[in-house]
Amino acid sequence: MTTLPDKLHPQRVQRRTLAVLSLAQIIGGVGVAVGVAFSALVVAELSGSAVISGYAGTSMVLGAALMALPIARAADRWGRRAALSLAYAGAAVGAVISVLGITIANWPVLLFGFLLLGGGSAGNLAARYSATDLSPPGHTARHLSLVVWMTTIGSVTGPNLAGPADRLGQDLGLAETAGPFALSALAFVLALVIIQAALRPDPLLLARRLDGAAPGASARRFNLRESWQVLRSSPAAMRALVAIAVSQTAMVSIMSMTPVHLNHGGASLEIIGLTLSLHIAGMYVLSPVVGKLADKAGTVPVLVLGMVILLAAAVLAATAGHGTVQIAVALVLLGLGWSCGLVAGSALLTESVPVERRPSVQGFSDLLMNVCGAGGTVLAGFIVGWLSYGVLGAAVGVLVTLTGLWLLTTRHRTTPTPA
Structure with missing residues (x-):
């Protein structure tokens, strides 16, 4: 077991980690909920097809699946902060592309935006594992479930903010229905800032240090x-x-x-x-x-x-x-x-x-x-x-x-x- 300064005591770091992850989960949950709630509707309006509208949800789920391994590799090499930042940054880019797709009335561009937007779901899923790196024995499920529970707040709040966001977006010159996805982009950027600024020290890197991992061990890549x-x-x-x-x-x-x-x-x-x-x-x-x-x-x-x-x-x-x-x-x-x-x-x-x-x-x-x-x-x-x-x-x-x-x-x- 490695001896660490008092400020890096696992219990103290874990309390801070749970607080940071919970806040990011709430805000990231808003971004995800807005996309899930209105994606099919917007695609249906642009494409005029109920069948194509079904591809909206598929694009987001597929995007979350495609982001799972890059997020895992980032965590493996650089820690949880880098992994969650990658997820939220990708989701923010996807939300911006979605706004562009609505603005130019191009549903294939919109679906591509939704594909990247799925990174937000992948990030929220990955956050639950970040809560377990420093969990003491007998508390793993409890700490994990706390972060999962925080999704409730974002999931409930997000759709209720979509209407005001749409009206504000139109007042600012955005196309109709683009406002909610602009809100989604803002939410993911804010979650990214919180993770980058406050998830320090990195819980996974500290857990490896406590476990006696050799320097550079985290840089190894694992494949499927x-x-x-x-x-x-x-x-x-x-x-x-x-x-x-x-x-x-x-x-x-x-x-x-x-x-x-x-x-x-x-x-x-x-x-x-x-x-x-x-x-x-x-x-x-x-x-x-x-x-x-x-x-x-x-x-x-x-x-x-x-x-x-x-x-x-x-x-x-x-x-x-x-x-x-x-x-x-x-x-x-x-x-x-x-x-x-x-x-x-x-x-x-x-x-x-x-x-x-x-x-x-x-x-x-x-x-x-x-x-x-x-x-x-x-x-x-x-x-x-x-x-x-x-x-x-x-x-x-x-x-x-x-x-x-x-x-x-x-x-x-x-x-x-x-x-």
Whole structure:
């Protein structure tokens, strides 16, 4: 163990790190929420096609997936501050390009902007891992969940600021609907400034120093094959990876098709919006409770609990027909099950690999998570288009049931390897 000055005491640095990450998460969450809320609408207006409007969400998810590995490599070589700065800088550029696309009424340019805007989501995901580098034993999930919870504030605030931002943008000479994306750019720039100015010392670099890593060890690059080998060598990490991917797939699949299903059943836009708001609340509001439970009861039991909750959500969705109340309950449970999978899975993954390998493995996990999210959206569209929303719920139910049984039958092999 390396002896450090009192100002670099891990507990003191960790408190500061959590405060800085929480503030950046709130502001970055505003930028992401504005883009998610209005991207499809703006693309539909410019392209005149409902089909093309669906590419807006796909572009953002794909962008988050593509940014996962560059963010991980930046963290591996230069620390968390450089990685998060890269994510927020890319998102800010994407928001500016989006404003340009709206101004010149060119939807392909707008979609390219959304691709880079996905870096904001990737940055918010990466921030949760930054909260764990200096976590004391037994607090990993709790600290991670605190940063995840902060997303709630930005997610709720962002869409409500879009209207005033649009009016202010038009007063300043911007095109109609460009104002919200200008706000998004401003939010990401502010998050970037906060990370650059206040995330000091870098938590990952300090954790490596405490771990006795040799100078220059952080400069080594890890590729996908090496990350996969690290995961294969740790059964606990592999189970965390699968749980995170399945939770994301189950959540995105049902959530993405719920507005369409409710609309076909004659639900108003207000009902659809309220249902999605309740879903977001389920995702984030109870994450600190989930984190505390994972630290106290263990990450694997919480992962199994998450699969049970996702199964209940899938059953309710599959049997709801067009009943809005039952679907709303299903969406709340869907968000809560996802929270269990993300918080407990991310904590287990972090605890299961050595500190010098964490950025590459965490980046691999976020890459897989976003790819599964994009794939789940596409498959869900086909299932609902060819069969029904009920069949989609049943398919998700089978997926999470098999995953839960697998976690239960292999839990004796999920003890994290010492990091």
